[in-house]
Amino acid sequence: MEIVHVYSKLRSEFGRQCLFSDRPAELLLDLPPDPSLTLSFIQKSPRDQAVQACWETSEHQVNTERFETTSCGINHMEGGWPKDINPAEMEQTIRVRKKVEKDESFINSVLQLGSVMEHCIRQNNAVDIYQECFEDEEVVEEIQEPPSAKTVNIFRDPNEIKRTVTSLSWQPDGGRKLAVAYSCLEFQKSSKDISLDSYIWDIENPNRPEMMLKPTSPLVCLDYNPKDSHTLVGGSYNGQIAFWDTRKGNQPVEFSSLEHSHRDPVYKIIWLQSKTGTDAFSASTDGQVLWWDVRKLAEPTECLVLDPSREGNLDQALGATSLEFEPTMPTKFMVGTEQGLVISCNRKAKTPAEKIVCTYDSHHGPIYALQRNPFFPKNFLTVGDWTARIWSEDIKESSIMCTKYQMSYLTDACWSPVRPSVFFTVKMDGVLDVWDILFKQSDPTLSLKVCDNSLYSLSVQDNGRLVACGSQLGEATLLEICSGLSNLQKNEKSLLAAMFERESKREKILEARQREVRLKERSRSEQSREEEAGREEGEEDPKQLIVRAESDFYSLVEAEVKRREKKDEVMKEKDICEEKDVKDEEQKGTSE
């Protein structure tokens, strides 16, 4: 019911003065409580009421500007002597000392301090308070924390015009230094003002490069000698090879002559294992792989033309964009080409034709990275176009494992030197992916956005924890990977070996199957050419198959139905038997 009071007034009376009058209170409505309504309510007791009585805070991060520091030594001089005493004069200092020793306060202080000190010394001698009590205990299984990586340092190109970081190389034996090659790979984009230098950075000091390398043309690739941590070899944009000794300064000790070098930028150069430790080989998009002895860089010691038809014809040669050499397999090496082919070669072959052993048709685009798994050298990783693929040497048709197509182009990849199932890739959208194929094969285990521009190169330090990646604007970022991804897990090698086996087997079976199918097709097509009637047979074959399949199916179904019926009968008999038994027992029971 609504409480309404109608108030009506003649229009002509509007505006007239209101004459209010008092009147006693009138009860307009009395709503007694209706107990029956309580049934639709539940008493809520106790009630939770949250109260917050603290001041508002907000989280805010501040990054200060980089503070340039340099370290320098301090010369300690004696100080504090009174003005009239010359610290060099032994007599005067001795006199001052003697005077202080006679002082009352000195004696008291020393006595008091001495007793305090003795107490602590005795404490030390009694119990070693810092001893490791729980050293011998088994290391507790680490709780699987989510994989992570953090940026340790960023090394920026100090020049005005930023160049791309095209190659990184860690110093061997500990890796305190990182050699970074800078160049501008975009066609005709490099201006005259661009600096030609490449730098060696000390990883502790991101402010200034430790050393500059001054080649005659920007370096595209660099490699530290794994045997001698002072020497480096680099391939430059104009095709020349240069050899540096960091003890001898910034200029290359020697560089190859222009006539005998590559005719295109040298994309990869690797030191070889040899008795003299001075051999290296380089690959370039001009289609050649050249071997050099760094003591005599005027001429290459050997040359291989990457012609897949094995004729040594330079016009047909494929440009090489990556090179692979594993010291444990010194006779073999692999070259990745611009056309997406991986060519496996044998160093010890006598004729150039025999040098090229086989090819793997891998990617749709140039192969930017090629590396054998350090623990399983028969398997190698390639990166080109939008996928990363893992191959087994024996299977030439296809890769044994392949990542799905990524959102952006992959530019570099490498295996982790400590964990056989972990590899790193970098992409053109500035993302570093860490893949652990034992953990997850469809997605990277860890995906980090390192910077906004594209990443071009990648290198992992020998301990597997530090990863350096280089970007388009000359920034080399140093990241530290969490221990979960850089420590060898239990059974990892055997699990990975099993995985590779399995995948290779699968590929082999698929290959065999393909071959069978192809043979059948061929034989079938031959038959149809010989006999025209054969064509009908070809068409009948599927029909016959269908008919046969149908009859098989129906017979199977009938057999099953019969079996089921038999079973039901048996069950029914059993039930009757059981009932009989039960009845017998009951009768027995009642009779007793």
Added chain:
Amino acid sequence: MAEVEETLKRIQGQKGVQGIIVANSEGIPIKSTLDNSSTVQYAGLIHQLVMKARSTIRDIDPQNDLTFMRVRSKKNEIMIAPDKDFFLIVIQNPSD
């Protein structure tokens, strides 16, 4: 005078003690059992450390004051007992 000598000798005789230095509030070593260059280095550096530590303690609570400092390093332990005018530094190689 003799008590000072005796005290210092007693401390020196404790197991593992490598050296003792007594320095004044300005960092000048008064007495030492180490060679001159080490003494000067220790006295100068530790003086600064003690000043910093003391000011830290007093900043946090002005009623408080530094009574003792132990600096444990990989190779040895440096114990510093500060006083109003002097401080005593003992370098000990703990027994382990």
